[in-house]
Each structure stands twice: as structure tokens, then as C-alpha cells.
Amino acid sequence: MTRDNGVSRRTAIKLTGAAAATAVVAGCSDDEGNGGNGGNGGNGGNGGNGEDGGSEFNIEPDTEIVLEAQTSEWTGAEPSDIEGESNPTLVLQSGESYTIGWEEGDGSGHNIQIEDDNEEVVEDYETDVENEGGESQMIDFEASEEMANYVCEPHRGQMVGELKVEEGENGGNGEGGNETENGEGGNETENGGMGEDNETEEDGS
Template identity: 60%
Template sequence: MTRENGISRRGTLKLTGAAAATALVAGCNDDNGNGNGNGDDDGNGNGEAAIEPGTEIMFDGQTAGWEGLEPSEIEGEQNPTLVLEEGESYTIGWTEGDGSLHNIEIRDDGGDVVDDLQTDETDDPGDDQILEFEASSEMAEYVCDPHETTMVGEIQVE
């Protein structure tokens, strides 16, 4: 180990390494403080999307999760968080699927279906897998009952 100006070369490298690690970690954080590097993400890998009133929200029902089809704000996102406006009308459902039995339900934070907003289970999605509703503050999530651990997304009503 050699010394320059009273500081060991090894000590200089340790300091440089610590400074670089601090900068790297700081650069990975985002404005939400969740460390995912994407301010539009809720920290669970689920994109957050503000949905305009009157919008039709459509999904591809995959056992691994709801995949957004439309609107474009959720396209390709798995189980995106839907930000809705209280009292405004929306349509939600699934028009494509993986051949497994699915349904769609809107639940409150206690896991109960809100205002009978649920469809029957089917492996062939169609018009009967579409729900029309007005957003209310009791709405917390959209879920496929048979796959409620993987096919579940958050609803935020503002």
C-alpha cells in the first residue's frame, strides 16, 4: 500500500467506491420515494393511470394478471392502478382471454363486491363481461374471483 499526501491509495479507493454507490442509489429513486425510478408507478410494478370519465377500460384476461388493452394509458400494463373521478361514469371489462375461467368484479377495501358489480365466470369473454358504473369512494379494486391473488388491480377514486 502506498501513501500519497498522507492518504493510503486503498483509502482513496474506498472513499471513491462509497461515493459512487451513494450516487447510484440516489439516482434510482423517484419522486414517490419508492426507488422504482418511475414516477408513474405505484411501487408494485403496476402503472398508475388517470382515466378520463366516459372511458371504456378493457383488459386481456390472463391468469398471471389483467393486461391493459385500452385506453392507451394502460395498454400493455399488468394490473394497472386506475385513477377515476368520483361520480363519473366508466365502463370496465375484458374482451380477450387465455381460455381459463375468469370474471371481473369491483370490490371495496374489505373484499366485498360493490353494488353487485360483477360478471359470471366464463372462458369466452364478450359483452356479458362488461360493467358500466359510476365511480364511488368505496371502490378499491377490480378482481377476477378465481384468480384473485394475481388478477387484481387497485382503483383510486378522487
């Protein structure tokens, strides 16, 4: 809004000065009242959740793991947990049986193979390079701790997913459990009780 020409320059300067002083005071009050809110910037730490981008998927034993072969990546298809996931990390149980492979592709030549950390194929778990997927591109295997990745050999730079093989649920049946039940401590308790009974009988006689 333009000012009236009738206002003198001196009056305008006074008004401007008063308005500026008011704005400064108001600004100070706002700063004092809301300054603490700056601490909310700490919420930026939630960005750490980005690590979930490499999500791991626990796969039940005897599951058939089906992938789609795209030159740029493996895309999860089955089970439903991995559907649409790029190069999903599969968590398996050592000693359990699984099936992995691909049924649909992009028309390029692909295969699938299971490798260790040295990029060596584990126990001949690999298929031939073919343009179409299906039964010939499915591998039945038993999970072992040396397994590290599932790979398409012609496109290993893009089509590679991690395998994490963990100890099976039955791994807890170690010797330690038997020691708890049948350990020396238990035998001492039983034998100790018998010893007290024998001493009582001898004293009574």
C-alpha cells in the first residue's frame, strides 16, 4: 500500500523507526519462545532407518524360492515375502533343504549358481545359461554355512543376492543340556541324600 503524500518525511522516518523497533522486540520474543524447538532437528537421525533397504528374509525349510531374471537384478517372486524385492537377502537354516531358481526373464541368457565367499560354485549347484527359465533353472540344495551368494554368471555385477546360513533351531541340543540333567551336581545331590540316611541308621544301631 502506498503512503499519503501529506505525511512529512520526518514523520515517515519516525514511523519507520518505531515499526522497526517493534519488529525487533517481537522478533526477540519469538526467538526466546521458540528457540528450543530447534532441537527437533535431531529427528534427522531417523535417516538411519535407510539401512532397512537391504532387508533380510527368513526362509522356511523346504521352501521353493522363485526369482525373476532381469539383466539389472534378481527380482523376488515367491514366497510372497520377497515379491518385488531387488536381490533379496535370504536367511536359511543350515542342514535344511530348499529350492531356488528363476521362471521368468527378460529374454537374455541367464543361469543361477550358488557360490562361497571366494566366488567358487558350492557342490556343483549351478545351471546352464539359457534364455528361458523353468524347471531346468531350478536347483534343489541343502543349506550350508559356506554358501554366501546366489549369482547369475553372465551378469554377476548386477544379479547377485546374499545368502545367510544360520545354525538350525535344533542346534541347541548340545552336550551342555545333558550336563544340566545328568551332571555331577545332580548325582552328588542324590548320593549325598543316601549318605545321610546311612549315617542315621548306623547311629541308631
